[in-house]
Amino acid sequence: MDYALLMLMSSLTLCLPFPSCSAPSVGFYAGSCPAAEIMVKNTVRSASDLDPTIPGKLLRLLFHDCFVEGCDASILLQGNGTERSDPGNRSVDGFAVIDSAKRLLEIFCPETVSCADILALAARDAVEYTGGPSVQIPTGRRDGRISAAANVRPNIIDTSFTLDEMAKLFSIKGLSVDDLVTLSGGHTIGRSHCSSFNDRFKVDPSGSVTVIDSTLDRQYAIQLTKMCPAGARDDSITVNNDPGTPFTFDNQYYRIVLEHKGLFQSDSALVNDNRTRNKVVEFANSRDGFFENWAVSFLKLSMIGVKTGDEGDIRQSCSMPN
Numbered sequence: 001m002d003y004a005l006l007m008l009m010s011s012l013t014l015c016l017p018f019p020s021c022s023a024p025s026v027g028f029y030a031g032s033c034p035a036a037e038i039m040v041k042n043t044v045r046s047a048s049d050l051d052p053t054i055p056g057k058l059l060r061l062l063f064h065d066c067f068v069e070g071c072d073a074s075i076l077l078q079g080n081g082t083e084r085s086d087p088g089n090r091s092v093d094g095f096a097v098i099d100s101a102k103r104l105l106e107i108f109c110p111e112t113v114s115c116a117d118i119l120a121l122a123a124r125d126a127v128e129y130t131g132g133p134s135v136q137i138p139t140g141r142r143d144g145r146i147s148a149a150a151n152v153r154p155n156i157i158d159t160s161f162t163l164d165e166m167a168k169l170f171s172i173k174g175l176s177v178d179d180l181v182t183l184s185g186g187h188t189i190g191r192s193h194c195s196s197f198n199d200r201f202k203v204d205p206s207g208s209v210t211v212i213d214s215t216l217d218r219q220y221a222i223q224l225t226k227m228c229p230a231g232a233r234d235d236s237i238t239v240n241n242d243p244g245t246p247f248t249f250d251n252q253y254y255r256i257v258l259e260h261k262g263l264f265q266s267d268s269a270l271v272n273d274n275r276t277r278n279k280v281v282e283f284a285n286s287r288d289g290f291f292e293n294w295a296v297s298f299l300k301l302s303m304i305g306v307k308t309g310d311e312g313d314i315r316q317s318c319s320m321p322n
């Protein structure tokens, strides 16, 4: 579907039942805080210049926020029993960058820009920073008041999920199987802890490697065992999701997945199913094709369950309720 049409439809759908509601729109802060987007972009750029692992963290942070209670910054709230405290979000990071952008925005535009928007913009900018497409997204999301650890694992995809299970959860969020293939391309940047994939192989005391998951390339598994020595379960070691171009947002992920070198079983699942394989091949052959689809799927992701109008708040601090 045409990108502009999709944006128009998302704002109409959000506002139809509420004649007076202020629906998210591109440039929502043009009047109230014209520098909002540039301040977020600059914060992401400075943080990523200092630490190249930041873009991957920000992108995953948005994914985990949007799938639980919608894109409402509920993942940012600190405290016992919040989404952030759940083991399913143990390795999610990037919070400090959002807090830092919020502090800046509170100085120039107090109580105006939502944390949910900052997070969506930051993830968008993280992709652009690493060479991905620059995507215009609506702003005007409001911050949620509910953040419960119990809501995390039923809404987040585990690496052991089958394609059916992934497709089902994506469909509940309004995303298609094509969106699943496209958004999985987010694994072209970022890093993963050994514990997220080392159940796919086993090293016995003599050093011999058994590949438990036959969808993983054996030579790559052997390489991974060297980076993740047996027993490396302390979560101190991370491996690049895309070993070739780990800090560049490109279509390399799809090439890797076709070579059975995707880090997760859920990556391999995309090549082993007729519903998804063609798209993987298409994106492996065309960076532009991937980027065009990314713009549409990312927009859909960033609009899942957004709160508008009188719903939620504009938080003053992203990690604490008002």
Ligand code: HEM
Pocket: 053, 055, 056, 057, 059, 060, 063, 091, 092, 093, 157, 158, 159, 160, 166, 180, 183, 184, 186, 187, 189, 190, 191, 192, 193, 194, 195, 196, 241, 264, 266
């Ligand atoms: C579809 C099923 C998905 C599964 C099962 C999955 C699973 C995971 C896992 C286990 C990690 C490693 C976490 C760690 O060990 O630190 C990871 C990392 C990552 N994921 Fe996914 N993911 C999925 C989809 C997505 C989507 C849709 C996006 C973005 C649109 C995304 C973006 C990322 C990024 C950027 C990282 C690297 C994070 C970092 O560098 O800290 N993933 N994913």
